[in-house]
Amino acid sequence: MAKKRVVTTTINGDTHEFLCKPQQTLLEALRDVLGLTGTKEGCSNGNCGACTVQMDGRPVDSCLVLAVEAEGADLKTIEGVACGNHLDEVQGAFLEGAALQCGICTPGFIMQTESLLEENATPSEEEIRFYLSGNLCRCTGYDKIVKAVQCAAEQRQAAAT
Numbered sequence: 001m002a003k004k005r006v007v008t009t010t011i012n013g014d015t016h017e018f019l020c021k022p023q024q025t026l027l028e029a030l031r032d033v034l035g036l037t038g039t040k041e042g043c044s045n046g047n048c049g050a051c052t053v054q055m056d057g058r059p060v061d062s063c064l065v066l067a068v069e070a071e072g073a074d075l076k077t078i079e080g081v082a083c084g085n086h087l088d089e090v091q092g093a094f095l096e097g098a099a100l101q102c103g104i105c106t107p108g109f110i111m112q113t114e115s116l117l118e119e120n121a122t123p124s125e126e127e128i129r130f131y132l133s134g135n136l137c138r139c140t141g142y143d144k145i146v147k148a149v150q151c152a153a154e155q156r157q158a159a160a161t
Helices: 026-033 089-096 106-119 125-131 143-160
Strands: 005-011 014-020 052-055 058-061 074-076
Touching (some): 026 052, 089 106, 106 125
Antiparallel strands (some): 052 058, 052 074
């Protein structure tokens, strides 16, 4: 039987140390060990994007990353997006644009959108749809989600000027 490993990582700006089994996924560690339940489990095989988090600035499906791989990494989860009680532009746009229903996919879409807007502040509709193509939604369809991303991009651009 494999021994548990100690992993030290930064999550949403804070240093965390936790024990995990070698085969435990980052998703399991976030939810079950660290109590960060905002990241959702959808498919557990990397097909839906519900569990998307940022790892060293890049979006990853946390169901496909072993928790031990987070050693020394800088992670950002949905819990780290808002600033206190203030939603950021992406969260606000999803809420205002009704780009959510059941909520399972929403954290993954928001994390993927955060990554997109960090890479491309003014994405076209085609670029948005391509970038979000790894995230699936069974409730809302995608038009409201794309519109929410466009709205968030516009808000960030307006705030930057």
